[in-house]
Structure formats: structure tokens, C-alpha cells
Amino acid sequence: MNMVHHDRLLAGLRVIDAGHVLAGPFVGTLLADLGAEVIKLELPELAKQGSKAGSALRAVEYRNKKSVTLNLRQPEGQELARKLVSVSDAWVENYSPGTMEKWGLGFDDLAKANPRIIMVRVSGYGQTGPYRDRTSYDRIGQAVGGMLYVTGEPDRPPAHPGYMLGDYITGTFGALSILSAVYHRDHMACNEPQLVDLSLYESVFRYSGQLAPEYSQTGYVRERAGTVRAWSIPGDQFQSRDGKWVLILALSPNLWERLAKAMGQPELVSDPRFANPEARLEHVEALHGIIREWVASLDAVDVYRILSEWRVPFGPINSIADIFDDPHYQAREDLVTVEDPLIGKVAMPAVYPRLSHAAGRVYNPAPVPGQHNREIYQELLGLSEAECDRLQAAGTI
Numbered sequence: 001m002n003m004v005h006h007d008r009l010l011a012g013l014r015v016i017d018a019g020h021v022l023a024g025p026f027v028g029t030l031l032a033d034l035g036a037e038v039i040k041l042e043l044p045e046l047a048k049q050g051s052k053a054g055s056a057l058r059a060v061e062y063r064n065k066k067s068v069t070l071n072l073r074q075p076e077g078q079e080l081a082r083k084l085v086s087v088s089d090a091w092v093e094n095y096s097p098g099t100m101e102k103w104g105l106g107f108d109d110l111a112k113a114n115p116r117i118i119m120v121r122v123s124g125y126g127q128t129g130p131y132r133d134r135t136s137y138d139r140i141g142q143a144v145g146g147m148l149y150v151t152g153e154p155d156r157p158p159a160h161p162g163y164m165l166g167d168y169i170t171g172t173f174g175a176l177s178i179l180s181a182v183y184h185r186d187h188m189a190c191n192e193p194q195l196v197d198l199s200l201y202e203s204v205f206r207y208s209g210q211l212a213p214e215y216s217q218t219g220y221v222r223e224r225a226g227t228v229r230a231w232s233i234p235g236d237q238f239q240s241r242d243g244k245w246v247l248i249l250a251l252s253p254n255l256w257e258r259l260a261k262a263m264g265q266p267e268l269v270s271d272p273r274f275a276n277p278e279a280r281l282e283h284v285e286a287l288h289g290i291i292r293e294w295v296a297s298l299d300a301v302d303v304y305r306i307l308s309e310w311r312v313p314f315g316p317i318n319s320i321a322d323i324f325d326d327p328h329y330q331a332r333e334d335l336v337t338v339e340d341p342l343i344g345k346v347a348m349p350a351v352y353p354r355l356s357h358a359a360g361r362v363y364n365p366a367p368v369p370g371q372h373n374r375e376i377y378q379e380l381l382g383l384s385e386a387e388c389d390r391l392q393a394a395g396t397i
Helices: 023-033 044-048 056-061 075-086 107-113 138-144 165-187 200-206 211-218 253-262 266-270 277-282 284-296 300-309 320-325 327-331 373-380 385-393
Strands: 014-017 037-042 066-069 090-093 118-123 194-199 235-239 245-249 314-316 335-340 344-349
Touching: 014 023, 014 075, 023 037, 023 056, 023 090, 023 118, 023 165, 037 044, 044 066, 056 344, 066 373, 075 107, 075 373, 090 165, 107 118, 118 165, 138 165, 138 200, 165 194, 165 200, 194 200, 235 284, 245 284, 245 300, 253 266, 253 300, 277 284, 300 314, 320 327, 373 385
Parallel strands: 014 037, 014 090, 037 066, 090 118, 118 194
Antiparallel strands: 235 245, 245 314, 335 344
16 A cells, blocks of 8 residues: 655644643643644743753653743733734643633633634643632642552552653643544534633543442442452562562463463462462462562563463563663664753653654754744744844843
8 A cells, every 4th residue: 555654744733832841731742743833832031041941851841842932921922922822723721720811811812812722721620610729730630530549559558650640641631632623623614712621630530440430330449459450360560580570460261371381380270279260369469479489580581581482461560771771662663862952862752652654753852942932923923023122122032
């Protein structure tokens, strides 16, 4: 099949990123990685910081974007923002509810500037409800959304996952929302503005799977269970002789038989303690103890080899150093190296997802704050050089 390859899948889509920290900006990062024009609004004072404005997080989450400096607290800055909205498809913000309205940049204000604008609003609790004015962060979203309650050991306090999942999940929903709204706008000839109200806790809660249906029908409350799951026995994390951790899951009868043979102990399958799922769950500590002893007798590389030969599902518990050395990551080109103008050469996750003939890539590194002021303000909005100089002197841009 001959396929036409496109350099930018989302060419022609213009998004204004008025977010800060992570959840808001990640919306734009996902779209920019696939070729959308994403204009990042930054505080004018950042342009004066030079290399101090750089960071590892900025390098990865601001890549592929354009940067303009703009003070949204000033009336002239607000007017410039509305002009940007008039020539854009979407506006993304994650300030506290009411902030945009205070600045004359609420949904109704943006809709006047552009009747087809898509506004994505990200906050801790959403734009409505009794908690709307509470301050929130990623970990709080995970707490309120129910994730922390079920994470950790049974006899220990709830544990926080190592990744900022609340922010990243919400950012992903934001990008999905924009693409859905654009599709609806263009394919249904909808000439009305679209508002998307996202919250950290609701994004996390949507990932809770069957918890709500289970509780509604039976009253069952899932509790913390550490690394063991009742429906996947044997299944746990085990440490090898050389100190590496590996996750092994043999949750079906066939897989359990393979694991027993891989360990050189096929007789375990007929042991009454492990003969069926109910028995394995009842004697899970003894079962995992046997597996733990076997894994501890070998170096990780031999554990991986034997389990692979017997087709037993397993996964090394990778540190970031392990990821950099992993041949599968290398074969899939999951890491890319970028020359960042503020922090120098830096490796980061590659663009994801990758489509077959419009895969996206790192088109350009994260910009210096205000790098695209002239391009956006003069070429796009038509301001004169004298106007830009005046606005810069006033601290507006």
C-alpha cells in the first residue's frame, strides 16, 4: 500500500497555551508533538532570566511550542490575548476558577472574540460545585479521585505514585477534548463556542475502572493490598540475587504451570495448596515465598532468560537508568536527544503516540521565553515594531 506521508498531522490547528506548571501545558504538548501550532504565553520577566528560565521539565513539556511573553494582568495584555483568540482554534488555561473572568478572559469574553473558540479549563475541582474555590495540586487530585486510597500496603498509610498522574491524565483528556471539539465543529458545521471543564479529581476518578459499579451493587470498598492482587495469583515483585526487582504474573492455570516448570518445580502444580486459584490465594504467602527464593538464587538476566523461554509474563521494574540501557527502548526509539537552548543537550521521551504516516517528532526544542514575540505580534496580529517596543517597555510583553 502506498501511503502519503505528512510531516504535521495537526497542521493548521492553532492553540493558545495559557496554562502553567503541568496539567494545562501538557494539553498543548501532546498537540504540538503532532504538528499543531501551540503558542505558549509566558510572563515577561522570564525573558530576562536567561538560562535560569530553563529546566528539565520545561525542555520536555514546552518542546515544539512557540513562546510569547504576555502579562494577562494588564488591560493591554488582556486585549492582546483576545486578539490571539480571534485567530486561534483553542485556548487552554489552568488558573483558579474565576481568574479568567477577572481578567476579561472568561468563556463569554473569548466567545465574543471568536464565536468558534474552544476553551479548555483545568482546575482541581472544576468550575462548579462546593469545592470549586479550593486550591488543589496533582497529589490532591489523586487523593480526592480515589487513587491514593487503594495504593500502598494494607498496614501503611496511602502511598503516592512516583509519577504526576493527575496532571498528566488531565492533560491527556484536555487534548482529546480539543480534537473532539474540532471534529464536531468542522464536521457538524457547528458555529458555536465550546467549553471544556476539566478537573484533576474527575480525570483520576475516570481511571478507577469497576470501583464505582462494584460499590453501587455490593457495597464493596476496595482497600490497599500492597503489591498483591486477588485476581492475579501468583503475582508480585521479587528481588534477584544482584538486587534487581522483577514483576512476575502467572494468573491463569496454564501460566502457573509454565512458571512452576520454569523454576524446575513442576510438582507445585499438583500441590493441594496451589492446585486451584482459591487455594493459591489462601496460601499466597507460601507460594510467593517459593518464587521469591527462586528469584533470589539467580541474577536478573538469568531470571529474564528463563521466564522468556517458558513464556511466563514478567517485567523488570526499571529505574530511569535501566530504561536508558534497555535494548527494547532503544529499538523502539523511545528516547530522543534534543539540543535545548537553555540547558543544553538533553534526552527525553520521544513523541507518543506515533501514527504510521504522520508520526510527529520533536520539530524544535523548547523555546526561549518570548522567542516568537515578533513573529506572533507583528506577523500574525499585525502590530508595528514601535507598538511592540512600547508594550515591551510597559511590561506587557
